[in-house]
Amino acid sequence: MIIIHAGLQINPAKEEEFLKEVTTLIEAARNEEGNISYTLSKEVEKENTYKMIEAYKDMAAVEAHNQSAHFQTFVGKAPEYLVAPLEVKLYDATEIQK
Numbered sequence: 001m002i003i004i005h006a007g008l009q010i011n012p013a014k015e016e017e018f019l020k021e022v023t024t025l026i027e028a029a030r031n032e033e034g035n036i037s038y039t040l041s042k043e044v045e046k047e048n049t050y051k052m053i054e055a056y057k058d059m060a061a062v063e064a065h066n067q068s069a070h071f072q073t074f075v076g077k078a079p080e081y082l083v084a085p086l087e088v089k090l091y092d093a094t095e096i097q098k
Helices: 012-030 059-067 069-081
Strands: 002-009 035-042 049-056 087-092
Touching: 002 059, 012 035, 012 049, 012 069, 049 059, 059 069
Parallel strands: none
Antiparallel strands: 002 049, 002 087, 035 049
């Protein structure tokens, strides 16, 4: 299993637009083959900061997600919403499952 944590710092003036756009991404990603979960949480200790937590069956599923039209659309619009670079951490939990 592959787990991805993506930290997003959002421009407060664009937060409503961001939430609308990211909701479309989340719904589509949850329907992808190989997706285990895809959630968005708002940080309570940091204003306008969100954490996307994604889990996939394997790297092939991650690659398929990254090439999907809905992900590419979101990535194209993300600079409009972000006030800091996206922070992405990838964890390979494959060995833990055995």
